[in-house]
Amino acid sequence: MAIKRKGPKGYPLIGSLPKFISSDRMDWLQSISNTYGDVVEFKLFKKNFYLINHPDLVKDILTRDIDNYTKKSISFKFIKEVLGESTFTAMGDDWRRKRLIVQPSFRNAKISNLATIMTDCIEEFLTEWETQCDGGKSIELNDAMMYLTLRIVVKALFSSTLSDADMTDITEAFKPLLEAANTRISLPIKMLYRLPLNKNKKYQGYIETLNGIIYRIIKDRRLADNKPEDLLQMLMDATDEDTGLPLTDIELRDEVMTMFIAGHETTASAMSWLWAILSTNSNIREKIEQEVDEVLGERVPDASDFAKLPYCLKVFKEIMRLYPPVPIIPRQVEKDTMLGDYPIKGGSGIFLSPHLLHRHPEFWHVPEVFDPNRFDKAEERKQHTYAYLPFGGGVRVCIGNNFALMEAVFIIAMTTQRFRVNLPSDTNFEPSVGLTTKPKFALNAVLQRRHARGN
Ligand code: HEM
DSSP states (O other), X not given: OOOOOBOOOOBTTTBTHHHHHSTXXXXXXXXXXXXXXXXXXXXXXXXXXXXXXXXXXXXHHHHSSGGGEESOSHHHHHHHHXXXXXXXXXXXXXXXXXXXXXXXXXXXXXXXXXXXXXXXXXXHHHHHHHHHHHTTOOEEHHHHHHHHHHHHXXXXXXXXXXXXXXXXXXXXXXXXXXXXXXXXXXXXOHHHHHSOOHHHHHHHHHHHHHHHHHHHXXXXXXXXXXXXXXXXXXXXXXXXXXXXXXXXXXXXXXXXXXXXXXXXXXXXXXXXXXXXXXXXXXXXXXXXXXXXXXXXXXXXXXXXXXGGOHHHHHHXXXXXXHSOSSOOEEEEEOSOEEETTEEEOTTOEXXXXXXXXXXXXXXXXXXXXXXGGGGSHHHHHHSOGGGOOTTOOGGGSOTTHHHHHHHHHHHHHHHHHHEEEEOOTTOXXXXXXXXXXXXXXXXXXXXXXXXXXXX
């Protein structure tokens, strides 16, 4: 029998908008889920939305009839202004074709080829940290991790063909571009961004700077005799199985821009939380140190070491449980449908929330407790697959998940070889859960040397 949905009434005309855009949004979503159950209906202006908070129903949305749960929401329209029609934003047959072309570049074997690019970037970055540490400087962790993960993804794509000047231009364009994109997605009122204001012109300017660099590198690569083994080359060599056609320059640009964006802020925010949590958990930090010292000593890891650092991986997975970099996954329902026993109206928006699912008391024992052992192989097998979704799920699961896990484990291991990252005891760890789960306040860390390489 169909179950009638329930939810908060909200205000006339605007519905629950003030709650939804407030900084306490996640607490509010948690409270309506506690009050009304696993399917909650509410309005934002005139539009109907559902919050879905049960792994069985989430599985249904992400795996069954995916063309009925699309990415046609207003926030994706803004995302498309930057990413174009890429694997992340495309839908239907266009998405299927792109995913099939791009996916092989992210298989484990291919990612392993990128391990040296990752470890080179991390080495270079940690050498800079050594200088700053010896000069007694504190390090703002979120900025530092953003800088590092952007360098890694850009180098993984362009390897040695990227000049230092290009890297500087990319780094400088990204911070304001991401901030402006986040504002647009959080406050999706088109008119505001069409006004001839300086900041709207600058936004276009950042996109054009990045486009200029990406198209130039693609053009140079087509003409080059010696092609490096980087992600760009894998994408350029990949072809559609049916037509044999490769991606066009515009399609390549859209994929590259997507990987720049999807592939760095997410990992950076999880890494910032990781250092924050370790600085208050000496037991866990010591276990990581023990694993890293035993497996690597002072040598640089290679791809085969990833599997030998399971504790580092478990800690990272647990970080993404409590601080999922993508706390909310939106969808649009195209036509009336049944979700389990619930009738769902076409034209409505849907929110799935890794943040809430990762704390669902039916699926996690004492969910607020940080415990990496939840990700022991045997424990992991007992989990409901759709109760843990840091990378989304179903056919549109994150394409870069293996890349991100290897990158994170290498950052944890190589940093641990050289440093302990300490945060002052009065640090405010409060999260800001918007588009990503970021620390609300600066995390100014003091680095303590463990071993210096070569000593
Ligand atoms: C910790 C790091 C990362 C997290 C938490 C993360 C999270 C996610 C999530 C939740 C989705 C699904 C979005 C949805 O269904 O609407 C997604 C999709 C995607 N991610 Fe990631 N991501 C990470 C790293 C990366 C990296 C490193 C890359 C590429 C270099 C990447 C590229 C993509 C792409 C292309 C998609 C779209 C896939 C599709 O729709 O077919 N991500 N990611």
